[in-house]
Amino acid sequence: xxxxxxxxxxxxxxxxxxxxxxxxxxxxxxxxxxxxxxxxxxxxxxxxxxxxxxxxxxxxxxxxxxxxxxxxxxxxxxxxxxxxxxxxxxxxxxxxxxxxxxxxxxxxxxxxxxxxxxxxxxxxxxxxxxxxxxxxxxxxxxxxxxxxxxxxxxxxxxxxxxxxxxxxxxxxxxxxxxxxxxxxxxxxxxxxxxxxxxxxxxxxxxxxxxxxxxxxxxxxxxxxxxxxxxxxxxxxxxxxxxxxxxxxxxxxxxxxxxxxxxxxxxxxxxxxxxxxxxxxxxxxxxxxxxxxxxxxxxxxxxxxxxxxxxxxxxxxxxxxxxxxxxxxxxx
Amino acid sequence: xxxxxxxxxxxxxxxxxxxxxxxxxxxxxxxxxxxxxxxxxxxxxxxxxxxxxxxxxxxxxxxxxxxxxxxxxxxxxxxxxxxxxxxxxxxxxxxxxxxxxxxxxxxxxxxxxxxxxxxxxxxxxxxxxxxxxxxxxxxxxxxxxxxxxxxxxxxxxxxxxxxxxxxxxxxxxxxxxxxxxxxxxxxxxxxxxxxxxxxxxxxxxxxxxxxxxxxxxxxxxxxxxxxxxxxxxxxxxxxxxxxxxxxxxxxxxxxxxxxxxxxxxxxxxxxxxxxxxxxxxxxxxxxxxxxxxxxxxxxxxxxxxxxxxxxxxxxxxxxxxxxxxxxxxxxxxxxxxxxxxxxxxxxxxxxxxxxxxxxxxxxxxxxxxxxxxxxxxxxxxxxxxxxxxxxxxxxxxxxxxxxxxxxxxxxxxxxxxxxxxxxxxxxxxxxxxxxxxxxxxxxxxxxxxxxxxxxxxxxxxxxxxxxxxxxxxxxxxxxxxxxxxxxxxxxxxxxxxxxxxxxxxxx
Numbered sequence: 001x002x003x004x005x006x007x008x009x010x011x012x013x014x015x016x017x018x019x020x021x022x023x024x025x026x027x028x029x030x031x032x033x034x035x036x037x038x039x040x041x042x043x044x045x046x047x048x049x050x051x052x053x054x055x056x057x058x059x060x061x062x063x064x065x066x067x068x069x070x071x072x073x074x075x076x077x078x079x080x081x082x083x084x085x086x087x088x089x090x091x092x093x094x095x096x097x098x099x100x101x102x103x104x105x106x107x108x109x110x111x112x113x114x115x116x117x118x119x120x121x122x123x124x125x126x127x128x129x130x131x132x133x134x135x136x137x138x139x140x141x142x143x144x145x146x147x148x149x150x151x152x153x154x155x156x157x158x159x160x161x162x163x164x165x166x167x168x169x170x171x172x173x174x175x176x177x178x179x180x181x182x183x184x185x186x187x188x189x190x191x192x193x194x195x196x197x198x199x200x201x202x203x204x205x206x207x208x209x210x211x212x213x214x215x216x217x218x219x220x221x222x223x224x225x226x227x228x229x230x231x232x233x234x235x236x237x238x239x240x241x242x243x244x245x246x247x248x249x250x251x252x253x254x255x256x257x258x259x260x261x262x263x264x265x266x267x268x269x270x271x272x273x274x275x276x277x278x279x280x281x282x283x284x285x286x287x288x289x290x291x292x293x294x295x296x297x298x299x300x301x302x303x304x305x306x307x308x309x310x311x312x313x314x315x316x317x318x319x320x321x322x323x324x325x326x327x328x329x330x331x
Numbered sequence: 332x333x334x335x336x337x338x339x340x341x342x343x344x345x346x347x348x349x350x351x352x353x354x355x356x357x358x359x360x361x362x363x364x365x366x367x368x369x370x371x372x373x374x375x376x377x378x379x380x381x382x383x384x385x386x387x388x389x390x391x392x393x394x395x396x397x398x399x400x401x402x403x404x405x406x407x408x409x410x411x412x413x414x415x416x417x418x419x420x421x422x423x424x425x426x427x428x429x430x431x432x433x434x435x436x437x438x439x440x441x442x443x444x445x446x447x448x449x450x451x452x453x454x455x456x457x458x459x460x461x462x463x464x465x466x467x468x469x470x471x472x473x474x475x476x477x478x479x480x481x482x483x484x485x486x487x488x489x490x491x492x493x494x495x496x497x498x499x500x501x502x503x504x505x506x507x508x509x510x511x512x513x514x515x516x517x518x519x520x521x522x523x524x525x526x527x528x529x530x531x532x533x534x535x536x537x538x539x540x541x542x543x544x545x546x547x548x549x550x551x552x553x554x555x556x557x558x559x560x561x562x563x564x565x566x567x568x569x570x571x572x573x574x575x576x577x578x579x580x581x582x583x584x585x586x587x588x589x590x591x592x593x594x595x596x597x598x599x600x601x602x603x604x605x606x607x608x609x610x611x612x613x614x615x616x617x618x619x620x621x622x623x624x625x626x627x628x629x630x631x632x633x634x635x636x637x638x639x640x641x642x643x644x645x646x647x648x649x650x651x652x653x654x655x656x657x658x659x660x661x662x663x664x665x666x667x668x669x670x671x672x673x674x675x676x677x678x679x680x681x682x683x684x685x686x687x688x689x690x691x692x693x694x695x696x697x698x699x700x701x702x703x704x705x706x707x708x709x710x711x712x713x714x715x716x717x718x719x720x721x722x723x724x725x726x727x728x729x730x731x732x733x734x735x736x737x738x739x740x741x742x743x744x745x746x747x748x749x750x751x752x753x754x755x756x757x758x759x760x761x762x763x764x765x766x767x768x769x770x771x772x773x774x775x776x777x778x779x780x781x782x783x784x785x786x787x788x789x790x791x792x793x794x795x796x797x798x799x800x801x802x803x804x805x806x807x808x809x810x811x812x813x814x815x816x817x818x819x820x821x822x823x824x825x826x827x828x829x830x831x832x833x834x835x836x837x838x
Contacts, residue, residue, distance in 0.1 A: 199444050201436055204425075208433055211422035218384070218420050219486075220405030221434040278424035 022322055024271055024287045027316075031291065035298035044303055049179060051297045053289075056165065056182040057082070057245050059289040062133035062267035063193045063259055064237035065284045070197070071230050072210040072277025073129035077118060078238050079260030082191040083253070085111045085139040085242025090153030093161065100158055106229050107246075108239035114140065115235020119228030141258060149253040155250050165247035182244050186286075188238055194282040196233070206230050210277025266313065267292055270320045291316065334398050335360050335525045336412070336494055343376055350376045354390070354551045358525040363516060363527045365540035365557060369569055369789070373539060373549040374529050378496050381527075405434075413487030414496040421479055424473030428454035430471050431519060450705065457485045461515055477508035478545035478556070483514060494528040495519065501535060502622050513539055531564050531620045533825045537679040540560065545569055570789060570817040575590040579798045581813040582777075586647065587611045587818035590781035591663070591750045593632060596641030603628040603805040605641075609750070609781040614772060615786045616796025619824050624805040625785045626668060629752045634758070645750065661750075664743030666736070674739045677728035679689040681720050681739030682709040684727050684738050688746045693710045712741035716771060733757075733764025740771065751775065752783045757791060789817045803827060824830055 035042040061078045068075040093103040114136065121132045155161040164181060171178025195204035204291040205226040208216045217223050246252050271288030273280025292313055299309045334357040343351040351373045353579050358364050366374050379385045381392070381651055383401040392399055394410055401407050407414070410547055417563040421430050427449045439447035454467035463481055471479060480500060487495050501509045514528060516539060528540055536557060543560065544551040552568050566679075592608040596687045609615045617625045631638040634652040643661075649706045650661045653780060658665070667674045674683055686693055686705045693708075709723040718737045736756060743751055753772070757765045772795060776782050786792050792799060799811040803821035809823040 004776065024623060097619045199447075200446060201438070204429060204433075204436060207424055208429075211419065215420035216433060217417070217420055218404050219433045220408055278422070331663040 024284060024291065024320065025319075026079040028287055028291050028294065031294050031298060035294070035301065038298075039301045042153060042298060045177065047297065047301075049177075049183070051293050052183040052186075053165075053180045053248075054297065055289050055293040056180075056186040057241050058246070058260065058263050058267060058292065059186045059286060060189050060237060060241040060244060060263040061288045062271075062285045063189055064234040064241070064280055065261070066268050066273055066282060067193065067197070067206060067230055067234045067237075068099075068129070068281055069265070069273050069275060070206050070210045070277060070280040072213065073122065073227075073231075074133065074265070075118070075231070075234055075277075075285060076130065076133040076261050076262050077114070077140060078234070078241075080144065081111060081114055081235060081238040082241040082245060082260060083257030084114065084144045085239040085253035086143045086246035087148050087153065087254055089246055090155065093148060093155060093158045094153050097157065100160060101233075103158070104164075104243060108236050109241025112232050112236040115232035115238070116228060116234070119231030122231065123224035123227040137258070137261065144252075144254040144257070147305065148252065150254060152254065153252040155246065157253075162197045162247055162250050177195045181246065185240065185244060189237060190282050190286050193237070199283060201303060202226065202233065207273040208238040210274075210279070212278075221271075222228055245276045263292060266317050269317055272320075272324065334358060334393075337396075338381065338390065339393070341377065341380060341388040341392075342382060343385060343387055349549060351380075351387075351549045354546065354549070355745045356527075358527060360493070361800075362542065363521050363526045363528050364541040365530065365536045365543045366546065367543055367565065367569060368546035368552075369787070372391045372546040373488040374546055374570075375498060376549075378414060378527065378529065379544070380460040381407070381494075382412055382496060382747045403504050408490045408492075411491060411493040412492050413492030413494065413497070414498070415483045415487055415500060415835070416498055418642075421471045421482060422468065426468050426470055427465060427474070427482045427485075430482055431457070431489050437610070453489070453801070454485070457489055461485060461488070461518070463515075470575050475508075477505070478502040480504065480508075480512065481515075484512075488519075492524065492528070494525050496529075497718065498529045499531070499621075500528070501523070501530065502509060502534065509535070509756060531825065532566070532827060534827060536565075556740070558812050563804075566818055566821045570821065579794060579814050580611060584610045584794060584797065586611045587613065587779075588648060589644075589809060591632075592644040594642040594644070596628065596631055596643075597639045598627060598631050598636065599639065601805050602631060602638070605802070605805075606809050607810070608805065609726070609783060611749070611779045611781050612776050614782045614784060614795050614797045616774050616792040616799040617783055617802065618789065618792045618799055618820050619802035620785065621677065623802040623806075623824065625802055626754055628802070629665060629783070629785060629806070633663060633752065635665070636816070639687065659746060662748050663752065664746060664748030666739050666743065666756060667750045668758055670695055675727050675735055678726065679739055681718070681730070682706055682727050685709045685712055685723075685741045685745055688742050693772035708745060709741075712745065716741055717767075731764065736764075736768060737771070740775075744775075749779070750781045754783070754785045755787065756784060756788070757788075765791075789820055792820070793817065 030173060040288065041047055061082060063073055064078050089103045089107040092098050092106040093100065118132055118136050121127050122129050165183045168178040169181060170184065197206060205216065205221065209223060213223060219221035231280040246257070268280070268285050269275065269288070270291055271281070271284030271286070273284060295312055295316070296309050337357040338357055339470055341351055341354045345418055352375065356377065357398045366377070368374050376385065380387045381401065383404045383406050386402070389661055392401060393464065393792050399410065401410065401412070422433065427586070431454050432450055437446040437453065438444065439446040451467040451521060458465050458467065461481070463485070464477060465481065466836045471482060474482065500512060504512065519526060530536060540557045542554055543557050543565060544554040545565060547569060550565070555564070587610040589608045590611045594606050596602050596605040605628055607615070615822050617628070619625050627636065630636045632643060633651070634654045637653065645661045645663070650657070652658045652661060658673070676687060682705050686708065690700070694754070695701055706723055712718070713723060713823055718741070720734060727735060730738065750771050756772070772782060772784065783797050784792065797813045799813065799815055799820060801806055801809045801820055803824050803826050
């Protein structure tokens with residue numbers, strides 16, 4: 001490539017990243033406006049909170065997927081890992097009767113541990129991320145069923161467990177806007193992940209790996225270690241998602257989980273993170289996750305059958321990526 | 332005076348290839364030492380050993396007179412050995428400063444957080460010392476190749492490198508940028524940095540280097556002072572290998588009709604106003620150094636890359652070629668230098684590979700493939716080209732390189748291509764199979780096919796070509812008759828535009 005050709009194309013990538021986020025954000029606003037006009041119920045506080053609550057689990061999973069995707073990898077196991085973590089929490093709290101904080105720690109540790117294993121398989125054994133995490137997805141699905149004896153584990157003996165996602169400490173302070181804790185946890189995870197990505201070495205290497213892995217290696221960086229760290233961090237975040245979903249259902253449902261990874265990846269892609277790695281933001285992913293839930297909620301309010309909702313979501317994924325391609329081609 | 336670094340008797344083998352044998356090299360402080368040789372002479376391999384990417388099999392490395400082991404890129408950096416790779420090793424999505432300090436970011440708050448301010452300050456200091464006007468926070472992906480090169484140099488300097496290896500640093504630079512680079516190199520020299528300078532460009536070597544070491548076929552040829560040694564001497568050191576003595580027979584094709592004519596082909600900086608023609612039955616060699624634009628010309632003719640301007644005429648008719656499909660329709664076949672990537676479906680069998688470009692011919696109504704007819708044709712070509720394979724159902728990847736190449740040739744012959752462009756036809760093929768490919772090319776020419784051969788190996792070009800077109804930096808710098816000397820080709824191949832202008836001025 002000559003520098004003549006390279007210069008505009010390269011700055012184009014930068015513009016298009018911001019452009020894509022702007023596009024996603026405008027899309028979200030447009031959806032909100034359309035649905036508000038179409039139905040007076042849409043902008044009711046209660047409905048807005050319901051949308052946010054519905055976003056919390058997918059949003060947290062999508063943030064985990066974002067980290068991995070920025071390295072140029074993919075994680076198909078986020079959904080079943082979430083379930084696995086919920087089941088582990090169920091074992092700790094319900095079977096062993098241990099106190100609530102231990103259950104929380106167990107879930108996050110389980111997620112991190114599985115992430116460590118996936119990361120090691122990918123970095124050390126050089127199994128492609130798609131295959132490694134596909135395998136892990138199935139392994140975890142099976143393990144969740146085995147550990148739970150294929151039956152849901154309920155948290156009735158652990159008072160306060162449902163509060164993790166369903167309670168509202170914001171509501172306790174400002175009764176007018178009882179934002180569920182689950183939503184606050186989503187924002188907290190998003191804030192932390194954004195911080196890690198922009199301010200820490202882990203974040204720097206996440207982008208660097210996705211940008212040019214060989215260059216990072218030739219710079220003398222231990223790329224295996226950092227890659228494993230990214231998958232472990234993503235795993236830990238899936239542990240948080242496990243707590244959220246278990247708390248919302250007041251149970252660990254071992255059969256749940258598969259399919260969540262695709263919603264998560266959809267949110268990441270709509271949010272403008274490049275599947276080839278090197279580019280992406282947490283805020284974009286958050287907007288992507290919100291678009292998916294707003295669509296689901298709004299279409300339901302307009303009595304559009306559920307079958308059609310997935311058709312619309314699918315169309316939007318393709319349009320979102322196509323818009324990015326168009327933008328890059330024109331610059 | 333002690334050398335900064337000495338490489339003594341270095342040897343390195345890869346499976347099936349002896350890349351380096353008994354190579355010597357030394358570098359003094361404050362010196363620019365050019366390393367020269369044809370493609371594949373082993374320059375890059377030697378430098379990868381010096382920078383810790385490869386481990387040597389034999390020999391010794393002495394740093395400041397003491398034997399050392401360089402086990403990894405990081406160790407090399409710690410010893411003050413910096414390398415600027417031929418393919419820039421930068422992370423395009425990160426800023427200049429982030430690239431320079433990757434792996435060594437300044438931290439704050441007990442190491443938990445990156446200190447972006449300190450990072451940018453330190454980078455600014457390096458840029459200032461290089462007299463380089465560049466913002467540390469600019470994303471590398473938005474910079475020109477020249478500026479990216481400067482970032483690489485800044486990165487190498489940030490390790491306080493005393494030894495700096497530059498692998499073809501000017502390959503993508505224009506004259507002004509090269510001048511800029513040389514200013515920086517001279518400043519580094521004055522500070523006592525030793526620089527290993529790998530380049531093909533003779534005029535540059537003369538301008539910037541103190542000594543020249545020449546390598547050939549993985550072996551050390553000699554070291555000479557740059558100022559007092561003539562270009563001719565250096566060239567003859569580079570090409571000194573004896574040619575196989577099979578006499579070249581150049582048939583008289585002057586009466587044959589022109590099969591392919593290219594007029595004023597242009598594409599960016601890669602192809603500049605290239606015109607030539609090939610007659611039926613003629614083998615035209617396309618020679619030049621790496622990056623001269625030979626493959627680009629072939630791809631533009633074949634429609635694999637769009638061209639900015641230029642006409643392509645086949646058998647006296649102007650043809651509009653904008654896709655490979657158009658080219659094939661016009662009877663042009665292109666055999667890529669990278670067989671595994673572009674030429675061969677390695678997982679499919681020989682029969683399917685041969686038929687791949689002509690499947691329409693074997694498709695019966697309803698879309699069914701006529702496997703029997705395909706087998707018959709495949710077997711015919713296996714016999715005709717003497718492809719060594721147990722059967723036509725053998726997977727292509729299991730064949731040797733030479734036989735894989737023949738399968739690709741069979742594919743284009745079946746497609747009725749009368750104009751065949753061979754890009755590095757014998758790359759990765761052992762010596763015995765090479766001469767078989769040569770015979771095949773001669774036989775094809777004798778049948779009246781027009782053939783273009785792109786090769787980086789001069790002996791190959793000389794042995795095959797009835798005429799030789801030489802390129803340098805996207806321009807056609809000359810057309811030589813078959814049987815020209817290696818020196819003549821090298822002269823044209825290193826005839827950069829500025830050098831040409833200077834010569835004209837002097838003459």
